[in-house]
């Protein structure tokens with residue numbers, strides 16, 4: 001079974017994030033790391049390929065500057081190879097442009113199953129994977145919290161407002177996984193060493209046969225006109241509990257007439 | 260390009276439109292354009308009156324989609340109408356599981372980009388500007404589309420207050436999905452609803468939430484007990500939902516519910532931006548956390564720096580004594 005896992009490489013979310021003051025797009029410079037949200041997809045892909053008794057995991061990523069450090073992390077976890085699309089023309093891409101690029105790259109790996117996260121940490125549009133599915137002509141199941149594969153079908157427990165749905169879907173398909181579906185493994189030392197020599201196929205927009213006018217800022221057909229700090233709430237009274245903390249809460253509840 | 264027609268993707272649960280559907284209809288109406296809704300399922304006729312009451316003059320009914328997930332058939336039906344010439348200028352979609360699927364599928368079918376995480380949209384009759392959160396809601400971006408209509412916005416719950424217009428019953432127009440082929444392969448085999456007692460999380464007047472600071476699933480009982488004493492609902496951070504302590508339906512935040520109760524009590528929750536975005540619209544916030552530098556204190560009206568295992572049992576005791 002060929003499993004493709006989408007791996008977004010992002011600036012470390014723990015570091016302060018910035019916007020380009022001119023274009024208002026996220027600044028993605030310096031070293032990028034694998035989005036933590038995708039670690040679950042990588043683990044799920046590895047487990048499903050193992051369970052299927054053969055097949056391998058191919059990573060697909062779109063990132064600036066030929067960035068591979070996040071991909072190396074996922075290769076160290078056990079993925080076999082990676083496809084990286086990197087091209088200056090992709091600067092300013094929105095979800096749809098990104099999906100067009102990812103779909104073309106994913107198609108090259110001839111996947112039975114495509115796994116992505118329900119949403120990325122930095123962009124969190126949550127639409128890219130299902131856009132990829134539509135572009136590939138695949139069915140999709142979003143918000144999977146449990147996934148198994150057998151008989152050419154994928155079986156998913158999908159989160160819903162009320163609880164969850166059991167969903168059955170023929171392959172090839174796109175599945176988006178939530179954090180917590182599986183416990184991502186830590187790369188072993190051996191894995192980290194092996195990852196250094198695993199193939200990363202680097203492609204440009206032209207290699208994928210895409211028109212530069214369809215992707216990047218040109219394809220996004222939207223602009224951010226202003227960015228402001230969100231309304232801040234004022235911090236109120238802070239009390240260190242000396243055994244009487246609950247009394248402050250009771251008084252507060254009384255003021256609100258909740259007790 | 261004036262804004263003449265706005266569509267709202269109308270979701271329903273248990274035979275009534277969801278609150279976000281009514282919120283979006285209210286906003287669509289205020290944009291001064293013709294407001295229409297797109298609904299699916301076998302009960303659209305029963306919903307139509309309420310959709311009209313919030314301003315829809317026409318409801319396009321995709322009809323029964325059987326055991327399919329809504330994304331593919333509903334987007335297919337919408338694209339079919341649009342390609343046939345019935346073109347809205349703006350489409351407002353709820354930021355829900357199915358809403359995001361519909362928006363994504365429709366976006367590709369129409370080759371139209373989508374703006375997501377929207378918390379406000381405004382129209383001056385010609386252009387539409389939207390606001391969406393960045394960095395988990397710490398900053399707000401004002402954005403607009405520069406390409407052709409329709410403009411698709413995926414809007415978060417509770418961005419607007421729903422107000423009925425008292426509009427008449429809308430006309431219901433059948434809008435069945437076209438032939439969908441392989442894309443519509445996903446089928447729901449069974450639906451599981453989690454048991455919940457008390458008020459609904461996103462409608463409750465008081466919400467008491469627990470996080471990883473509780474230290475273990477067994478301690479969540481304190482959260483439930485306090486919620487019950489305050490006639491509220493029990494919520495959670497994503498950390499403890501991922502850890503399997505409580506079902507997903509309890510999650511508050513970016514990927515969970517948006518709540519705006521009179522009182523929100525955060526117990527052992529650090530206050531990550533993705534959690535804050537779902538609760539900082541609450542009228543009053545109490546936080547209990549043993550780390551005085553926890554970001555949750557920056558939004559709290561009353562912050563108790565302390566151990567939940569010490570504060571909560573005493574609080575529960577006191578409230579019980581209060582009667």
Ligand SMILES: Cc1cc2nc3c(=O)[nH]c(=O)nc-3n(C[C@H](O)[C@H](O)[C@H](O)COP(=O)(O)OP(=O)(O)OC[C@H]3O[C@@H](n4cnc5c(N)ncnc54)[C@H](O)[C@@H]3O)c2cc1C
Nearest residue numbers: 470471472496497498512513514515527529534549550567
């Ligand atoms: C794309 C994306 C979407 C996300 N969506 C959501 C979302 O919808 N909702 C959400 O909540 N999170 C969401 N998150 C996760 C979020 O970033 C945080 O990881 C999460 O909110 C942390 O949960 P927590 O506060 O329970 O745990 P922690 O961050 O681990 O905090 C635990 C807190 O408990 C305190 N504590 C420990 N022991 C005690 C004690 N005995 N008494 C009192 N206090 C104690 C600690 O000081 C700490 O502040 C999302 C993340 C991403 C990347």
Ligand SMILES: Nc1ncnc2c1ncn2[C@@H]1O[C@H](COP(=O)(O)O)[C@@H](O)[C@H]1O
Nearest residue numbers: 007062116117119120123124125126128
């Ligand atoms: N540039 C990218 N490279 C690889 N995968 C991506 C990229 N952008 C989005 N994805 C995948 O799509 C998911 C949802 O992204 P988003 O639409 O940004 O919330 C991510 O978590 C990834 O799995």
